[in-house]
Amino acid sequence: MDFSSYFLHVKALLNQFGYKNSMKRFYILKLLYETKDFLDADEIQLLLKKIYNEKISLSSVYKELNILRNLNLLSTLQIEEQKQKYKIDTTFKKEYLICLKCNKVIELDSNSLRQSAKQVSSSKGFELLDYKLSLYGYCEDCSKECEDE
Numbered sequence: 772m773d774f775s776s777y778f779l780h781v782k783a784l785l786n787q788f789g790y791k792n793s794m795k796r797f798y799i800l801k802l803l804y805e806t807k808d809f810l811d812a813d814e815i816q817l818l819l820k821k822i823y824n825e826k827i828s829l830s831s832v833y834k835e836l837n838i839l840r841n842l843n844l845l846s847t848l849q850i851e852e853q854k855q856k857y858k859i860d861t862t863f864k865k866e867y868l869i870c871l872k873c874n875k876v877i878e879l880d881s882n883s884l885r886q887s888a889k890q891v892s893s894s895k896g897f898e899l900l901d902y903k904l905s906l907y908g909y910c911e912d913c914s915k916e917c918e919d920e
């Protein structure tokens with residue numbers, strides 16, 4: 772997916788949640804989309820200036836990052852107590868329910884699971900970059916079948 776088609780997708784999502792179009796948000800997304808790496812707010816501010824000649828205050832950068840994170844468009848990485856790094860998340864879903872009987876795969880999009888994975892990792896001094904989680908069991912149809920038998 773190129774950035775313009777990705778951004779169309781995001782724009783629809785932002786509009787749905789009542790956010791107006793913002794050039795700051797556009798450039799922050801573009802930067803994160805093109806770098807595809809974890810960046811902190813300072814790095815984002817610097818790169819916006821360097822690459823697009825966009826001067827955006829640090830508080831605006833934080834404000835936009837919060838909006839984007841709340842919409843699950845970014846994954847975050849805690850680097851210090853008060854400091855996080857942000858990376859574009861174009862996949863949205865990383866958790867799956869897998870049925871052992873019919874092999875159906877159901878995608879989950881759970882923020883709390885994501886947060887737990889980060890917390891567990893950081894408690895072991897582990898820097899989490901990515902993860903996949905598969906939960907095994909029986910889907911609704913299969914567990915009904917089991918009951919009927």
Ligand SMILES: [Zn+2]
Nearest residue numbers: 870873910913
């Ligand atoms: Zn099943």
